Amino acid sequence: MTVSQTVELEGHIIDSGSMGHCFGAVMEMGGEFEVEEFEVGRHKHDETYCRMEVTAESHEDLRAILHELNQQGATVADPRDATIEPAPDDQVVPVDFYSTTNHPTYVRVDGDWVAVEDIEMDCALIVERDGDSVADANDANGANESDESDPRVTTKVLNAVEEGDLVVTGETGIRVEPPERPRNGGGSFGFMQGGVSSERPSESLIEEIADEMRDVRENDGTVLAVCGPAIVHSGGRDALAELVREGYVDAISAGNGFAVHDLERDLYGTSLGVDTESLEHPRKGHKHHIYTISEIVRHGSIPEAVDAGVVDEGVMYECVSNDVPYVLAGSIRDDGPLPDTITDSIEAQNAIREQAQDADIVLMLATLLHSVAVGNCLPSTTKTVCVDINPATVTQLLDRGSAQAIGMVTDIGAFIPMLADELCDPSQQHSA
Incomplete structure (x- = not known):
């Protein structure tokens, strides 16, 4: 004895591939389908409608199939x-x-x-x-x-x-x-079609990202930057600080490590013990991050260290000076940690969730764990850019469900300065 249910699909279901995915899912899960009605949109903006009966061997099998179809936009007809x-x-x-x-x-x-x-x-x-x-x-x-x-x-x-x-x-x-994905392939975020670009930062792509960030600022929206320590190691820190100072980044989500190395760069001129200008290893440089944590703890917090004049440049300094909120989510591997780091994982998750829900565009910059964490909290309608030198970071983000993200496999130390030049240097700006 078999059981069945009629479902409907409507929209740009051919162009987006959702109709083919639904057909394939039914067969792969041991069911059968019969198309009862099918109306193809014949013009660019027309939508397609499909009504089909799905049959399975048991109620349990049918529920599993319907769940998969539901994720693709199918609805029970009744x-x-x-x-x-x-x-x-x-x-x-x-x-x-x-x-x-x-x-x-x-x-x-x-x-x-x-x-x-x-x-x-x-x-x-x-x-x-x-x-x-x-x-x-x-x-x-x-x-x-x-x-x-x-x-x-x-x-x-x-x-x-x-x-x-x-x-x-x-x-x-x-x-x-x-x-x-409408047939014209356009939209407010033209390049945001999902996928990975393995190339150096292209000027045209950065122009589009910059245009979106300008629009967000003009409409009192929120740009969230998800930051990894590699930003500091690779020389992108000053450019990111400029974006915060000029009002193009409205919130920061990071881990303990990013903040520590940003502050270390200010206090000692090093990042993870390496001079970021000369690439030399100063004597006792390997202790600089621990010394940095100790100095911030001595003052009580990052804002108190800024007020005391101990910290006077960098991303965290600009966040404090310009009232840009930040969430530092801790992990089991953190040194210190900084007093500003949230060590309760549920509390940190809720803080990240609140940031993600307020964001209009998210820049995920050279951090796998935080990119996945924030990506899991984002609706699929939030415009997202993921940049990392490691292709696995970008592809894993997409595999985890953030299909709305565009990925760029490139050097973060080149990407952020190019973006800052596009946004902050009037001679580099292009008309939208």
């Missing part, structure tokens, strides 16, 4: 409200809870499609209505007509789920909208 169940305990979600993608998502509640707020991958969907309680949960799958307020749907990581939260389960009543 419009029904999402299934909602209360969380049985803190940090415990119902069996078969819906695990989110990072794409714009809508949940059907009380007959209406509600946009999910602060969408993020690998989270639970929580439905909120004023007046809802655990006792109302048994009635949660029907319309709560007495409730005058509009329902909200938000995301929660599993450790934030509280007993009684109304959690969306299954695949019914959920619509996902993956980024599309």
Whole structure:
């Protein structure tokens, strides 16, 4: 005995490849499909519509197939409200809870499609209505007509789920909208089509990035820079500090190591014990990063060291002087760490999440771990640029689900100065 379900796909599903992926996923997962209706968009801006019946050997197999199709934007054809169940305990979600993608998502509640707020991958969907309680949960799958307020749907990581939260389960009543690639190949971020460019920084690409950063600043948006220590080692530190000072970078996300070596460069002229100008190894240079940490701890924090005049240049100095917020997320391998570094991993994750949700464009600069961490918190609609000399960093970011990112495999020490020249040197600026 087989079971089946009708699903629908709509949009630029041929150009984006989502229709072919759906067909392939059904067959690879042991199911079958029959196309019941297929209308091809015949002009540049026309969308394509596909309605198909999906068949599997069991309900469990069918659920697995529908989950995969849902990630590609397919929706169950029969419009029904999402299934909602209360969380049985803190940090415990119902069996078969819906695990989110990072794409714009809508949940059907009380007959209406509600946009999910602060969408993020690998989270639970929580439905909120004023007046809802655990006792109302048994009635949660029907319309709560007495409730005058509009329902909200938000995301929660599993450790934030509280007993009684109304959690969306299954695949019914959920619509996902993956980024599309219209036939003209354009868009507000023309080069952001996913993929990796293995070449030196091209002027045209940097011009586009600079234009986007200007637009973000003019519209009071937020540019988030995710920074690795290689920025300091390779000589890109001063250019990044200039971008912060001139208002082109609005927030910094980094680890303990980036801040330590930025401060070490100011105090001792070295980065990881190496003179960044002469490339010589000064006597006791290998101790400079520890001395730096000790000096900052002595003053209490980075801002207090700046106020005392101990730190007077560099990225962290410009952040303090220009009220640019930063999050330093610690790890098990950190020396010190600096007093400003968040050592509680959950607290650090929440701080990164808050930064990511506010960002309009993210520059991921020479750091694998922080790029993946921030990338996991970003919606797929956030414009993202990942730059690293190591191709594995760029490809791993894309493999982890940040398909919206454009990757450049190049020297960060060349990329950042070129970007700073484009943004900060009037003679280098081009009309948008």
